[in-house]
Amino acid sequence: xAVVSQHPSRVICKSGTSVKxxxxxxxxxxxxxxxxxxFPKQSLMLMATSNEGSKATYEQGVExxxxxxNHASLTLSTLTVTSAHPEDSSFYICSARKPGAVxxxxxxxxxxxxxx
Amino acid sequence: xQQVKQNSPSLSVQExxxxxxxxxxxxxxxxxxxxYKKYPAEGPTFLISISSIKDKNEDGRxxxxxxxxxxxxxxxxxxxxxxxxxxxxxxxxxxxxxRALTFGSGTRLQVQP
Numbered sequence: 001x002a003v004v005s006q007h008p009s010r011v012i013c014k015s016g017t018s019v020k021x022x023x024x025x026x027x028x029x030x031x032x033x034x035x036x037x038x039f040p041k042q043s044l045m046l047m048a049t050s051n052e053g054s055k056a057t058y059e060q061g062v063e064x065x066x067x068x069x070n071h072a073s074l075t076l077s078t079l080t081v082t083s084a085h086p087e088d089s090s091f092y093i094c095s096a097r098k099p100g101a102v103x104x105x106x107x108x109x110x111x112x113x114x115x116x
Numbered sequence: 117x118q119q120v121k122q123n124s125p126s127l128s129v130q131e132x133x134x135x136x137x138x139x140x141x142x143x144x145x146x147x148x149x150x151x152y153k154k155y156p157a158e159g160p161t162f163l164i165s166i167s168s169i170k171d172k173n174e175d176g177r178x179x180x181x182x183x184x185x186x187x188x189x190x191x192x193x194x195x196x197x198x199x200x201x202x203x204x205x206x207x208x209x210x211x212x213x214x215r216a217l218t219f220g221s222g223t224r225l226q227v228q229p
Contacts (some may be wrong), residue, residue, distance in 0.1 A: 034217075044220060102209075104162065109157075110157060110158060
């Protein structure tokens, strides 16, 4: 199997606070994890690519100081939204790729972030 | 610039009939194309893929067709079932670098019983 979990599934926070979202590959080791963001009725937009033990690669337009990504182990990547604002409210989804896989990515269930 | 496009935001079909979901792309360098199914508040689930060197791939009720000259692919579901109702995303991948997926905007399929 290839199961990816995310925690929390839903979080509400106040403006100015930071929120950490965890992405775990439960039954495989993932050398690469991806973080996506989805706005209502829109596509999944890639935010960054996270490689275990190295710095994340951010897509153009994504603020790396605002969206901190840490891939500390082969089964865990975290996304921290710092100094959150209401416009950061979105659905955040992570995915993980098995070592050696060309294209298979296994997605987590997503995290709904609401910033008030 | 959207490299992967799904121009139909929604599609409604009768149970038992064929569902055809379409996808167009602009980057002729894409190596793989994938279809994902997504329910609300869940992550996408992989359905079927096709390599750019092929023109058809079949898996049970799902068949993906690729027309490279037209930069177009389609997903056929036959027969359609009410449980197929979901949002379907087309995605493309370059087999180089970080090998990240580029997604289309999705098509909501509704299969009527």
